[in-house]
Amino acid sequence: MKITALHIYGYGQLADTVIDNLTDFQVFYGENEAGKSTIMAFIHGILFGFPTKQQSELRYEPKHHTKYGGKIRIYHEKMGYAVIERVKGKAAGDVTVLLDNGTFGGEELLKELLENFDKNLFQAVFSFNLHGLQNIHQMKGEEIGKFLFSAGTLGTERLAKTETILQKELESRFKPSGKKPILNGKLQALHELNQELKKSAAKNKEYENLVRKGENLQQEIEQINKRLKEIQESIEKLNEWFRIEAIVKEEKRLKNELGELGEMAKFPVRGIERLEKLAELIHPCNARLKTIGEVMEQTEQELELIVPDVSFLEAEPELSALLDQVPIYEQLKLEKQQYETKLKEYEEELLVIKEKLHLKLNEEDIFTINTNIYMKNQVEIVSLQCKKLAELKLELDKQYLQEKNSLEEIEIEITQTESQCLPKRERVLLEEQASARNDKLGTEEDLKNIREKIDFYEFLLKQDKDAKGRQKLQFMIFQLILLGLIFYGAVTKQFILLLIGLAGIAVIALFMTQSIKQRKDKDAAQKLEALKEKEQQLMQQLQSAKYMDLAKVEQKLEQDRELREQLKLLSFKLKQQQVQFDKVITKFETWEFESAENKKMLKTLSAELHIPENMAALFLVEAFQFIEQYKPIVRKKHQLLKRLKEVDGQQVKIETGIISYVDRFLTENGTSLQQAAYLLRKKLKSELEKKIKSQEIKKKLNELKMEWKQIHQELTHLKAEYFKLINSANTNSEQQFYELGEKAEKRQALQERLQSLQGQLQYSILSEQEREKFLQIQPHDETVPNLKRETQHIREKLNTLQEEQAAIKYEIQALEEGGGYSELLHKFRQKQYEIAEDVKEWAVYSVAHDILMNTIETYKNLHLPKMIIQAQEYLAFLTNDRYNKIHINPSGSGFLVERNDHTIFEANELSQATTEQLYVSIRLALAMTLYQKYQFPIIIDDSFVNFDSGRTRKVIELLTKLERNQILFFTCHAHLLPLFAKENVLRLEKGAVQISS
Template sequence: MKIIEMHIYGYGQLENVKITNLSDFQVFYGENEAGKSTIMAFIHSILFGFPTKQQSDLRYEPKHNSKYGGKIRIYHEEYGYAVIERIKGKAAGDVKVVMDTGTIGGEELLKELTANFDKILFQAIFSFNLQGLQNIHQLKDEDIGKFLFSAGTLGTEQLSKAETFLQKELDSRFKPSGKKPFLNEKLQALHEISGELKKAAAKNKEYESLVTKKEWLQQEMAAITDSLQEISKKVGELNEWKRIEPIVKEDRRVNKELNELGEIEFPARGIERIEKLNQLIHPYDAEVISISERIENMKQELTAIEPNISLLENEPAILTLLDQVPIMEQWNLEKQQCEAKLAELEDKLSIIREKLHLPLNEEEILAINTNIYMKNQVEIVSRKRQKLEEVKKELEARYQEEKNALEEIEKDVRFVERQVLAKQERLLLEEQVSVNNDKKSMEWELKSLQEQIEIFKQANERDRAVSESMNKQKRLQFFLFEFILLGLLLYGMFTKQWVLLFFGVLGCVGIAIFMLKSTKPIKEEKVKQTLNGLIEKETTLKQKLESAKYLDITKLENQLQLDNQRREELQMLKMSLKQQHPQYTKALTKLDEWEIESAQNKEKLLSISSELKIPEYIAVSFLQEAFELIEQCKSIYREKNQLHTRLGQINQHQTQIGEGLKSYENRFLQVKGLDLHNSAYLLRNKLKEEHEKQIKSQERIGKLDDLTADFKQKSQELVLLQAEHDKLLQIAKTETEQLFYELGEKAEKHAQLLERHDYLQSQLQYSILPEQVRESYLSIHDSDEVISGYNLEAQQLQAKLKELQEHQASISYEIQILEEGGVYSDILHHYKQKKFELDEAAKEWSVYCLSQQILAQTIDKYKSVHLPRMLSKAEEYMLFLTNGSYRKIHLQKAGSGFLVEREDHTIFEAKELSQGTMEQLYVSIRLALATTLYEKYQFPIIIDDSFVNFDAKRTSKVIELLKTLERNQLLFFTCHAHLLPLFQRENILSIEKGAVQVIY
């Protein structure tokens, strides 16, 4: 859906405001209280209804205008263009929807256009504002992930609030290790009362035995009651059988007779139908014969008055010729006028030829292209040539001015370059100055080197002594290990244990190699190399100090400073030269461009003159005048040709009329050789006579057609009646009417039996006995005797039941005395009351627990089915907004929330992100939700200053991202002027206190 236009009759401070041609990315700019929020609320109200007085949303009823509401024009991909108008009426307003197809509807049609979305869902998915980002700022760290997950599923924080609410309610009712929650308190109290109840029950063993006996009596009484009910049921069935027994037996007799007759195929009301058909067939047969005779008489009359068909067929052509006979005189007059006009045109044509003086004939001039485009090209080329001549003088003066300025600067540069010191001279001067300045530093450096050399020598002596001591100890250790391994080798050799021998040899060789490597003076060599490098550096510094001379430093520094000033001046001149070069080049380029443009213009002029077949010397000065003369010449040639054509048409018409009338005179008139007018008169009379014959003939033909149709109808009806008669015999499978009547009597008897069977079945359907039970009761000969037996058994059971009831009453009385005489009954009552309260609280807790489980299952299903596609798109947006810094968005394995992966594969929880990155994640998820899960609902995305907390770079990136959303229209509301350069100017509307205008 895309909003094309809005017309606000009256809404808040906006009155009679029209906004047209809304673009796919429309920006509304205005200061605070200019009306941006009013326009957003207006869109929501028109689509989903005005807020009711019970709702917290503002109604925006105008203060100074009686009209409340407005209309918007939309384009829907499925339904096309439509206008939605909503005005003041019932609570949500009266709405009217008018489609461009002509369909008109109300709320039902609007719900089709809005896919049954309501205002809350639309705002959650397609409407952004600052509140969503502010909610992130106000949340605790542990709630941020839940809020972002909720925004990615419902578009709002409702899912996060629902999870928090359910967990809070559960915690307030029960905690496994808690004491204060309501259920924990109830469980503790019930546990204490249960202990007291057990103590009281221990004192009432007699009470328990009485209770057990009472329960046994109740079971016995229940069994007897069931038996009495079963007997009562059987007695009722037997009484019902006594009532329906005659009906059942008669039904069995009717079924037997029906089986004996078998199936009879006979048409319904067959006897009555065949008698009626016989009464109709005979009159129709006589009527068909009468109509046939009348048809033959009518055909004979038609033969006697047959008209001349050939003459009537040519009537249109003859009448056309006759109507043109009076016009012959007018054509003669027109012919004279055409000949006079031709002479006049020939004179004009000779004058134009003298002016053009072109060796072209009529065909060549008419072939010249003088259309509107060519005329426009001639005017453009002529004007362009005149303008080029004016520009040439100005460009030549500018070029000379820039050239003189460039030559002057180049002269100054060459003069200053000669005064600047050469490179070798300057280097020598700098070295002399620097040598004198560095004398003290070199002396300090030499002293430092000498101290380092002394330190290295002392350290080398100490290291050498320590190294010799360490080497002695290592050699002693190596000899000891070598002796042990040698003993192992000899022992293995003498005892022929080759494994020991192998390890002994291997150990001796390894120890020997390690000894050689460890005793090398590696450290001494490194120290010696460092010491030699320091000594060489000391020698070099001494040579430099000896070669330094005391020079006139002040003079040298002045020379160097003067050279620096000249170099700066040279640099400035070169910069001026660099700046002047583009000016000179620009002027030269302008001249070159003028030459190119002039050559192109001349080329175009020569091309046009060639196409118009005008010589070059004429085209250069008089191209436009020559073009106009050619146009006049072509116009005269065309008019001449039209006149010649008209003369030919007149001659052709006169010849056709004369020859045509002569031809029809020879074919249809008996008198020949008449003049034009007499021939026309006789032809008219002949046509009149034949028309009269044709009218009489058509009357006879009409009557003949009626008789023929009547004959055909009667014949068809007769055939149908006979076919119906034969069909009845065929259905009954009989060859004669006699057999048909006999079969009809049997069919009537079969129908009567069926009717009786249906009546009996209708009587039986109200019986409580099913058909199988009825079959079983057919074998009973005396129902009264069976009923008496059941009644006797019932009396015995009732007596036993009465005895048990009296016994139960005595036991109940004893239990009551025990309960009234002790604490047990009070504790039991208190226990049951507390247990009831616990059960009720547990039911309430289970409702919240079940709700939490259902919500968790819904979240898990959403995470596995719908969320991956949305997260893929959100990752794409997040990667773009953060310039590749954050690449992946992962779901938490348990519960709701997100994990974000940085480009170095570091995983962050949402609470660990910076505020700006968290807002970028929120925007990515909201946009992905609208463009993936709800992509088929292409509603406009409405954004109200949602990025004011972003810096300039992040704001630019998010605007760039919004521009890539091509499937949804974007309506962006802002009060920040610094954002406007990010949008195209033609897409920005300025809102100023009740007025809207485009920013150009």
């Protein structure tokens, strides 16, 4: 994947910034706060989402702009060109992806382009900055080796940190000889609890007897309390009967009296009162009916004297509307004068535009010319393109001369260097003379290498032997501790401790098996013997051979080699310069094509706008603007003529309407339109007043009729109710009705008294059956005192039992407060449970640590060798073959580095600069081997500021050789710029971006 262009809408301090034509090796140069970090964060944000507010990363939201986000144009090896746009929206922003083939998508399509890489992995593998190098400077000892190993696997130090964290978690939970770890402390506390539990077991039997005796006493107390409750209930019922005895007897008497009255016909409720009230309402209704009849007769006579003109009133809506338009008539006169004046102004404006355009335009044809938004945009684009093409032509002429001169200078320098090189035949002869010397040096070098390897393998065998001894001692200590734990669990019958011990022995056996499988003593010994035999052979070869000193020959060959290396470098520069020269030629061809297209478009626009081509070439925008102004003026003129015609029609309509109404309804004619309107309005007012007065009289008459009808209906209803009430009591006269009412009132009084008594008995604790029972028995007054004496006797016995129960509870409490068996047993079980949970947690970290170490071992054997081979090549190149080999540290997870004199160094023994070169080699090798199928851009942020000029030149040269991946290099150091091609440098300034010249 290659990034070809950036368009920043708003991100940090950058806004409306466009960077295009990014090269395969693009350098971004700028001072501090020029926007380098903003551009890097912009690339990460567009590809992987903006940082959320919960994250610690900067969001780079603009302070002075509303837009947030932008887009990136990329070239993908499989899917072609694509534009990725991300703007402010949800937490990580709203993203859209558009491929050149028309495919449109969002996050899913972006993941497909990025091949499911996330931000952390991308930054770990393809992003360099000072953070990784600073970590190396801050570390000591074996931490540097672990950090470099982690950088070679994940790209960051996370692997080393994870291993350290797991080891600390294991040691904080359990150590074979420790006291502070959690498990060690809890095992000691469990042992102490077990001793106390044994002492308390002896007292447990006495405690159980006391508890059993207390339970028996509790049952006897409950039975006595039950008898006391029964006696209390009997006393309460007897007292209640003595209270309600008189009420019960009166209730029985009232029921007998009601029975003697017997059943009677139903009499209306409050019948006498209702009959008297109906008689009082009938008399006023008769008097009211007579009065209303007299008023109705007077109102009908008054209505006959007022009669309005009905035909005139029927025309009232149309006449009122017409009269309301009389003031408008005068306004229309003034409006007509204004329209005529405005019409003259439009005709003068059209005449001025025609003179400026100097074209034959008529008002009918002007609307056929297209002046929409698209046409206006095309006119502006073509006009702007003309100016840009002219400016580009001047710039291309300048670039052509510069690139041509540079190309000629390099060709002259190549010719001079070729003339200084040795002829081929002479060089072959000198190489043959120096071959003997080279053979001797090669043999001596091989002998030196073999001796260093012999020392290295002897060192490994000794170190492995010491490690085996220490490991065997550790395993024996662990086994003794676990056997003790198993023995203790078996003796005390604590199966959890027994299981923990067995599981620990199984884990140790597994570790011992794996360590045995990994032993390579036999192979190392065999290699050591083979190297010693090779050493003897080389020593014999050196003693039997004859050599000669050819220092001068070697000096000539060395000078010729340097010249040829310089010639290769010049050839490389010549190719690069030729590419730049070809780019300028290509730009000339592009300019000619764009110029021809522009002329073609200009001709099309001039035809559509009906203007000559020579005018379009010089004044296309101005001509379009005049035509655009001409059309709305003509449109306004036509609208004005249409409005004048409407005004004339309205005036004629008002005059005709007024005259027609005057002829129909007035006997006299007005001298003017306004006077006629006044007379019509006066007559209309008079007729409306008659109509209103007539309607009010009719309304009053209707109300009187409705009131007479209502009172008549009410009187009829009252009489019906009167006779209905007498008939409801099955009587034929008022006298019979009153006699029956007195008898009904007496029965009502008895029933109300009975209900009152029953209400008093409702809340009694005695039921109706119990009251009947007491009436028959008639209890004696001595019954309650007898029951109270029995209660006193039972309470005395209850007090005795409760005192005995309190004594037993006190003894039980004394045993429990002294650390009873049950409490100790509960604590013991709780402690066992806690230890089991802690052991589970320890086992989780142990398994995780084993998995991590096995993964590292697998990575060492399968993937790491390939990466190390590539890293060796990079390190040898960067150090000029001073350090040419990298070995895996057999005793840890770090690296060993071999110098060209076969001296082995650990990572912490190297200088800071060499350690940084090793780090850069490993990081580049990681991207080029393990992630070689992902051709993402490599982003470097001033990662080599601690290098001297020679090291910096070498690392830049190495980066130029990485052809598969695009390089984006950010720097604020001006002294680095001569190392790059000028066309590959983008200069960043505060608020601006420009290409270096």
